[in-house]
Amino acid sequence: MTSTTQSKAVFYGVGVGPGDPELITLKACRVIQNADVVVYITNAKGHSVGKTIASDTLLGSKATQITLPITISMSIERKAINSAYDKAADTIKTLLVQGYDVAFLCEGDPLFFGSFIYLMDRVSPSHQCKVIPGITSVNAASAQLATPLTMLSEDMAIISSRSDDKKIRDTLVHYDTVAILKAGPQLPRLMELLSAAKRLDDTQYIEYATHENERVVTDLSQMTNEKGPYFSLLLITRPHREYRCD
Numbered sequence: 001m002t003s004t005t006q007s008k009a010v011f012y013g014v015g016v017g018p019g020d021p022e023l024i025t026l027k028a029c030r031v032i033q034n035a036d037v038v039v040y041i042t043n044a045k046g047h048s049v050g051k052t053i054a055s056d057t058l059l060g061s062k063a064t065q066i067t068l069p070i071t072i073s074m075s076i077e078r079k080a081i082n083s084a085y086d087k088a089a090d091t092i093k094t095l096l097v098q099g100y101d102v103a104f105l106c107e108g109d110p111l112f113f114g115s116f117i118y119l120m121d122r123v124s125p126s127h128q129c130k131v132i133p134g135i136t137s138v139n140a141a142s143a144q145l146a147t148p149l150t151m152l153s154e155d156m157a158i159i160s161s162r163s164d165d166k167k168i169r170d171t172l173v174h175y176d177t178v179a180i181l182k183a184g185p186q187l188p189r190l191m192e193l194l195s196a197a198k199r200l201d202d203t204q205y206i207e208y209a210t211h212e213n214e215r216v217v218t219d220l221s222q223m224t225n226e227k228g229p230y231f232s233l234l235l236i237t238r239p240h241r242e243y244r245c246d
């Protein structure tokens with residue numbers, strides 16, 4: 001990404017992976033530890049998933065490093081979120097103008113449904129931005145469930161539970177593999193859609209993949225009218241897959 005400012009400082013979006021601190025890449029560790037300022041988003045209660053995942057890494061940071069929490073409540077309406085991002089981007093730009101390299105901690109991968117996307121959009125016209133990729137929740141779920149995402153000629157779609165019923169139904173019909181993110185809060189509705197599409201038996205559920213409190217459900221009939229946390233997803237795959245090609 002190009003820069004139009006005289007400052008050589010860089011705004012890094014750093015993926016810290018899905019939860020297990022050992023799933024942070026060597027490059028992410030190095031960039032985090034060498035950054036002048038580490039920024040992360042907290043919820044209204046002051047909790048940051050990204051910061052928690054990177055806490056061991058941060059123990060090795062240079063002594064002069066500053067950490068800067070930014071509170072953005074995701075439950076508020078779009079206009080308020082936009083102005084919170086505007087404000088956060090202004091703070092980051094001020095640091096960059098002063099010559100500080102800024103690392104923004106992102107749960108999973110920065111450019112996969114990540115808050116970094118909205119900050120990069122605001123910062124990149126005037127400053128250099130670099131992305132350090134991270135292991136996504138979908139890859140983590142696939143690994144923890146020991147379930148291949150795609151093989152041979154299978155197609156895969158990733159959708160949000162916030163999509164309307166028709167889009168979810170059509171996706172379930174047309175794609176071999178489907179990952180539904182933000183699943184927990186919408187589980188009862190998603191179970192009905194899966195059932196109607198005859199794909200309930202093809203579905204596995206995982207919350208907090210690779211965290212210490214990970215939970216896996218492979219038989220969804222056990223979950224009756226239950227809701228789950230935001231950090232959860234459904235992975236739907238075909239029941240019969242061609243493991244051996246003749």
Ligand SMILES: C[S@@+](CC[C@H](N)C(=O)[O-])C[C@H]1O[C@@H](n2cnc3c(N)ncnc32)[C@H](O)[C@@H]1O
Pocket residue numbers: 018019106107108109110112113114135136137138140180181182183206207208209210211230231232233
């Ligand atoms: C805003 S998106 C962030 C995605 C993240 N950037 C990534 O690379 O996976 C949040 C959604 O990702 C999924 N997610 C993130 N981490 C997860 C985890 N450890 N276990 C299960 N789902 C997770 C959930 O569906 C959650 O609602």
